[in-house]
Every structure is written in structure tokens, then in C-alpha cells.
Amino acid sequence: MNLIIDIGNTAAKMAAFCGNELLEVAHDSNQTLEGLPAFFRKYPFERAIVATVIDLTEAVKNRLHNLPVPLLSLDEHTPLPIQNLYETPHTLGYDRIAAVVGASTQCPGHDLLVIDAGTCITYEFIDSAGRYHGGNISPGMQMRFKALHQFTGRLPLVEAKGRRVPMGKDTDTAIRAGVLRGIEYEIAGYITEMRHKYPELLVFLTGGDDFSFDTNLKSIIFADRFLVPKGLNRILDYNNDRI
Numbered sequence: 001m002n003l004i005i006d007i008g009n010t011a012a013k014m015a016a017f018c019g020n021e022l023l024e025v026a027h028d029s030n031q032t033l034e035g036l037p038a039f040f041r042k043y044p045f046e047r048a049i050v051a052t053v054i055d056l057t058e059a060v061k062n063r064l065h066n067l068p069v070p071l072l073s074l075d076e077h078t079p080l081p082i083q084n085l086y087e088t089p090h091t092l093g094y095d096r097i098a099a100v101v102g103a104s105t106q107c108p109g110h111d112l113l114v115i116d117a118g119t120c121i122t123y124e125f126i127d128s129a130g131r132y133h134g135g136n137i138s139p140g141m142q143m144r145f146k147a148l149h150q151f152t153g154r155l156p157l158v159e160a161k162g163r164r165v166p167m168g169k170d171t172d173t174a175i176r177a178g179v180l181r182g183i184e185y186e187i188a189g190y191i192t193e194m195r196h197k198y199p200e201l202l203v204f205l206t207g208g209d210d211f212s213f214d215t216n217l218k219s220i221i222f223a224d225r226f227l228v229p230k231g232l233n234r235i236l237d238y239n240n241d242r243i
Contacts, residue, residue, distance in 0.1 A: 002236050003045040003069070004229045005033070007052035007060070008095070009119060015229040016043045020105075022226055022233075030054060033063040045069050047243060049236040051094040070243040072236055074098075081105070081238045083131045093122075095228050100124045100132050102224070102231030103204040111198040114227070115187060117207035119143065123190050127198075138186065141209050144179045160209075183209075191220070 004015040012030040016023040016039075023043070028035040030052075048067055051074040056064075064071060072078070076089040082104055086092050095116065103114045104126050114124040117140065124135035139147065141160060149157040158175040166181075168174025187205075195201045203220050206227035224230070 001043050001045050002233050003040065003043070003048035003067075004232045004236070005036070005048060005050040005064070006095075006229055006232060007033075007050065007054060007056070009053055013229065014039050015226070015233070016045070017229075017233045020230075020233070022230065025226065025229065030060070031057050032059045036063050036067075040067070047236060047240070048072070049074060049232050051098060051232055053093060053095065072239055072243045074232070074235065078235065079239060079242065081130075081234060082126060083129075085131055086134050094232075096122050096124055096135060097132070098228045098231035098235065099204070099206055100126050100231065101234050102206075102227040102229075104130060105230065105234045106204075106222075106224075107202055111201045112204060113191060113194050113201055114204045115190070115206070116227070117141070117183075117187075117205065117209040121183065121187070121207075125194065128200075136190075141179060141183060144183070145175070148175055148179070195220075 002017040004017060006013040007030050010030065012028045012033060014026045014028060014036065026035060026039050047070045049072045050064055074094050076092070080097065080101065082101055084097065099114050099116050103112050109128050111128050112126050116122045120140045120143065121138040122135055124132070126132045145158055148155050155175065156171065158172050160176065160180065162176055163173050164176060165173050166177065168177050191203055201220065202222065204227060205221055205223050206225060
């Protein structure tokens with residue numbers, strides 16, 4: 001069994017895999033991993049992988065050091081089951097590459113656009129031959145709401161939840177519609193443009209934010225909130241003989 005430890009900017013996630021089957025996902029502090037010992041005791045883990053986008057605290061380092069199974073720390077030198085054509089792999093976020101690996105594992109032999117709608121919105125492309133060409137980074141939903149408030153003198157900080165109309169009827173609805181519909185149009189634009197180049201393109205959408213799409217796009221979009229841990233699990237299996 002595999003233990004996946006995904007340390008993000010605001011929290012950490014731990015996942016248990018038996019082969020390719022995801023058994024459980026648990027959330028924890030990214031500063032302490034205080035729930036790790038209890039989570040570890042629930043399953044007969046044989047190996048683990050950790051990926052982080054932040055500098056680890058001493059408490060977290062100690063937790064990881066005391067794991068009684070081989071631990072793989074994902075970095076730019078870790079062998080991958082795909083070909084990485086990114087020109088600066090040392091700057092490539094682990095979550096971006098893990099999402100790509102997760103998508104390509106589920107749909108090998110297809111041109112794939114992987115969209116992760118989280119703190120930032122990322123767009124990644126991997127072709128049918130398993131070559132990752134790179135991707136783009138755009139501000140995420142909360143970042144857009146906060147930017148409108150922080151970089152102006154009078155615009156309020158608006159929540160995503162609330163009244164939605166096609167065109168704003170007051171300042172709150174104008175901001176909400178502008179941000180949410182802007183993101184939807186942006187994502188739809190990427191998909192439409194990529195499909196002109198790759199007619200058989202499939203799209204994976206992951207991350208914490210939900211968006212609506214017109215009918216002709218829904219048929220090619222696969223929503224999977226656990227694409228990153230699935231990708232990390234595949235990377236760990238790929239490196240089984242190396243740890």
C-alpha cells in the first residue's frame with residue numbers, strides 16, 4: 001500500500017492507495033502533520049511519497065524522518081512515467097506535473113489538457129505520445145476577488161456564493177459575474193483553441209473550484225478532484241525499485 005503526502009500552501013493532504021484504488025483522503029496541518037501517525041496506523045503502508053510547495057518545518061521533517069517505510073521526496077530529479085519537455089523543471093510545481101501524470105495514467109495515448117482550478121488556475125498539455133509540453137498559470141478565483149478589492153479604493157471584497165445574474169445589477173453582482181464568468185470564458189477559450197489543433201483532445205478538470213460549461217464542452221471534460229494524489233501514487237509506483 002502507498003501513502004501519499006501532499007503538502008500545499010494552506011494545508012496538507014494524506015491519501016491511502018491500494019494499487020490504483022484510492023481508499024481515503026485526510027486533511028492535516030501543513031506546519032505539523034500532527035495527524036500523520038494516526039493515519040499511518042490505519043493502513044499497512046509499504047512505502048510513501050511526499051511532495052511540497054512550501055519549506056518544511058522542523059516538526060514536519062521529524063514526522064517524515066520517523067516514518068518506518070521508504071519515503072520518496074518528489075523533486076526535479078525524480079524519474080517520471082512521462083517525458084518532461086519543460087525547460088526549467090526545477091521551477092515546475094509538483095502539483096502541476098502530478099496532475100498531468102494522473103490524467104495520462106487514466107487516459108494514455110490521448111492528447112490531454114489538464115486544468116487545475118485552485119489558488120491559481122493552471123493549464124497543462126500532454127500529447128498522445130506522453131510528452132508534457134508545458135502549461136500556463138492564471139490567477140485563481142479567490143485571487144481575482146481579492147485583487148479587485150485590494151487594488152482599488154472602493155470595490156468591496158465579494159464572496160463567490162451569492163446572487164448571480166448574466167450582467168451585474170449592483171456592484172456585488174457585477175464583481176461576482178465578472179470573476180466567475182471571466183474564468184468560465186477563459187477555460188472554455190483554452191479548450192476551444194486546443195481542440196482546433198488537437199481534434200481528439202480530452203480535458204481533465206481538477207481543483208477546489210467548480211465552474212459551468214456549455215453543453216458541447218461538457219462531453220469532453222472529466223472532473224476529478226483527486227488527480228494530484230493519483231498522479232503522485234503513479235510516480236511512487238514508477239520509482240518502486242529506486243527507493
